[in-house]
Amino acid sequence: MTSSTELAPQRVRHPLKFRLLQVSRVQPLSPHLVRITLSGDDLADFVSASFDDHIKVFFPAAGEDKPNLPTMGEDGPVYPQGAARPVARDYTPRRFDAAANELDIDFVLHGIGPATTWAAQAQVGQYLGIGGPRGSFVIPAGYDWHLLIGDDSALPAIARRLEQLPADSRALVIVEVADAGAQIRLDTSADASVQWLHRSDAGGAAQVVDAVRKLVLPAGTGYAWAAGELATAQAVRKVLVDELGIAKNQIRAASYWKQGAVASHETLDD
Numbered sequence: 001m002t003s004s005t006e007l008a009p010q011r012v013r014h015p016l017k018f019r020l021l022q023v024s025r026v027q028p029l030s031p032h033l034v035r036i037t038l039s040g041d042d043l044a045d046f047v048s049a050s051f052d053d054h055i056k057v058f059f060p061a062a063g064e065d066k067p068n069l070p071t072m073g074e075d076g077p078v079y080p081q082g083a084a085r086p087v088a089r090d091y092t093p094r095r096f097d098a099a100a101n102e103l104d105i106d107f108v109l110h111g112i113g114p115a116t117t118w119a120a121q122a123q124v125g126q127y128l129g130i131g132g133p134r135g136s137f138v139i140p141a142g143y144d145w146h147l148l149i150g151d152d153s154a155l156p157a158i159a160r161r162l163e164q165l166p167a168d169s170r171a172l173v174i175v176e177v178a179d180a181g182a183q184i185r186l187d188t189s190a191d192a193s194v195q196w197l198h199r200s201d202a203g204g205a206a207q208v209v210d211a212v213r214k215l216v217l218p219a220g221t222g223y224a225w226a227a228g229e230l231a232t233a234q235a236v237r238k239v240l241v242d243e244l245g246i247a248k249n250q251i252r253a254a255s256y257w258k259q260g261a262v263a264s265h266e267t268l269d270d
Contacts, residue, residue, distance in 0.1 A: 007143060007221065009252070012049050012136045018058075018069045018077070019043060023126045024102065032110065032152065032182040035094065036122050038103045038130070046103065048093040049136035051161040052225065052254070055093055057105065058086040058129030059118050067129040077131070086129065087114040090256070092156040093133070103130075106156040110178075137252065144220025145170040146190075149212060149236055151228035152177050153256040155184070161225070162188035170218055176208050176228070205232040212239050223250050230255035237268055 019042035027035040048055075058067040067086035070077035079085050095104040107119035118128075146169060148158045155175060165171055169190035177183060179200040186194060197207050209232070224246050226236045237253040240246045253268040 010138045018131045035106050050138045052157040053133040054090045056088045056131040057091045058088045066127040069129040089115045094156040108152045143223045145218045145222035147172045147224040149174045149226040154227035165190040209235045225252050227254040227256050230258040
């Protein structure tokens with residue numbers, strides 16, 4: 001039997017570094033998702049210890065081919081004097097291959113914005129900057145079951161977690177995407193049940209909450225992970241606690257974006 005100590009999540013801190021990288025591959029995964037592979041000598045000591053780590057991605061300013069990256073000063077990041085500060089957004093490191101010196105980042109193509117606009121035109125040889133991750137929240141794989149809930153923005157983290165779960169794991173997955181064309185292959189050795197929800201069905205956030213409410217959880221000790229739009233993530237967390245009876249210390253919920261806001265990212269807690 002796995003002890004409670006072995007199941008306790010661990011926080012790991014990493015030195016904050018800023019890295020200039022180049023695009024080495026561009027791979028469309030669906031009409032709504034594109035994978036950008038980055039490489040460069042700056043990746044030499046990169047570490048991502050958890051499936052839901054996030055890094056800052058820095059985009060070149062208009063008319064420039066490279067972003068102006070900060071350096072670390074005594075009081076935090078310091079940007080070059082007089083240079084345009086680059087637009088930055090949070091993303092999940094989808095895959096890091098130290099041997100190949102490659103980092104994959106999956107970009108959701110939606111609406112108009114600096115990240116979407118850049119990803120839609122990305123080409124081999126272009127430059128991006130990254131910073132972090134500053135830390136990792138490592139959730140052990142030894143739980144009897146794992147519940148993963150999210151939308152397109154959470155799909156890279158969900159896919160990475162499923163790939164990492166061992167064959168004797170059980171996973172329940174609920175993913176909301178734009179439509180059937182946005183579904184992607186999710187590889188895993190675990191015993192996984194995946195439920196896809198489509199925004200094109202006009203269910204909105206309510207269909208995600210309703211799907212969670214209808215879950216029949218397996219026996220044993222599990223861990224629930226949920227991420228996506230702020231209001232939806234908050235509603236899902238409430239159902240997990242109040243209706244499904246999952247202990248708060250067995251839930252990690254986060255807002256990866258907020259309706260009507262720019263660059264919103266926060267962990268949800270009491």
